Amino acid sequence: MTIIAALAREPHSNFQFQQVSLAELRPDEILVEIRGVGICHTDIAARDGIYGLPYPIVLGHEGSGVVTTVGAGVTTVAPGDHVVVSFNSCGRCTSCTSGNPAYCRDFAVENYIGTRPDGSRALESEAGPVYSHFFGQSSFATHAVVNQRNVVAVDADLKLAQLGPLGCGLQTGAGAVMRSMRCHAGSSLIILGAGPVGLAAVMAARIQGCSPILVVEPHEARRTMATDMGATHTIDPTADGDLAEGVRRIVPGGVDYVFDTTGRVDVIRSAIAAVGCNAVLGLVGVPSDFPSTFR
Ligand SMILES: [Zn+2]
Ligand SMILES: [Zn+2]
Incomplete structure (x- = not known):
């Protein structure tokens, strides 16, 4: 499918809205239609090259939205659920299995390399690769591919567009x-x-x-x-x-x-x-x- 994303192309430049194509969901992935997203200082630092991420990249890591599609292996949320998206974690290391996913031993690979942990990408443009999976979400876009480990369902009567910053700054x-x-x-x-x-x-x-x-x-x-x-x-x-x-x-x-x-x-x-x-x-x-x- 085609989505619209705000691409960072080089340090200290404006984000540019552009159509990009989104690959098929994997069994453990979730497609979220983004309704709101905070802008954290970490997004700006990443845009400006502090983390050495490849360009062009879709940043954004305080997203909230509505689940539209889930992979066959997803059990925690369903289409229509309202969710807040936070950082990703591996779920296997000693930090994750002891209830401390914020200290995941693979935190960098799960959140900061511009691809899934296995090096694959979900986004592409006519001009070539578009890097994604920033904090397991890249939510400066109409849609984000996320993992069931980094979404939290929220009550549908809350103001969804305002909830994204719960996923980073507020928590x-x-x-x-x-x-x-x-x-x-x-x-x-x-x-x-x-x-x-x-x-x-x-x-x-x-x-x-x-x-x-x-x-x-x-x-x-x-x-x-x-x-x-x-x-x-x-x-x-x-x-x-x-x-x-x-x-x-x-x-x-x-x-x-x-x-x-x-x-x-x-x-x-x-x-x-x-x-x-x-x-x-x-x-x-x-x-x-x-x-x-x-x-
Ligand atoms: Zn942040
Ligand atoms: Zn972990």
């Missing part, structure tokens, strides 16, 4: 607070950055019963959103002086948890000066100079 922020760091009720937390990942962490911290919940964010509109979503205090790092002093005025003994979404080493270092005893630091932003960052 990253909420998962860090609720699962990886397991912030406990009554604990204090600083969240660095109030983009979607940080705001998801705010909502999760409120659910966990954390207090106070401090958010460090330079943009006023985002600080306002953070407050609306449950932050008890917000700090403007461009205007409110030394971060650690500001935090310690609110939590004199230092905070129990720091969650960084900025990937900025200067911000992370200043927050470390605000932690208390036995504190936990969670990092999800990737600093641009990562190898030398924490020497």
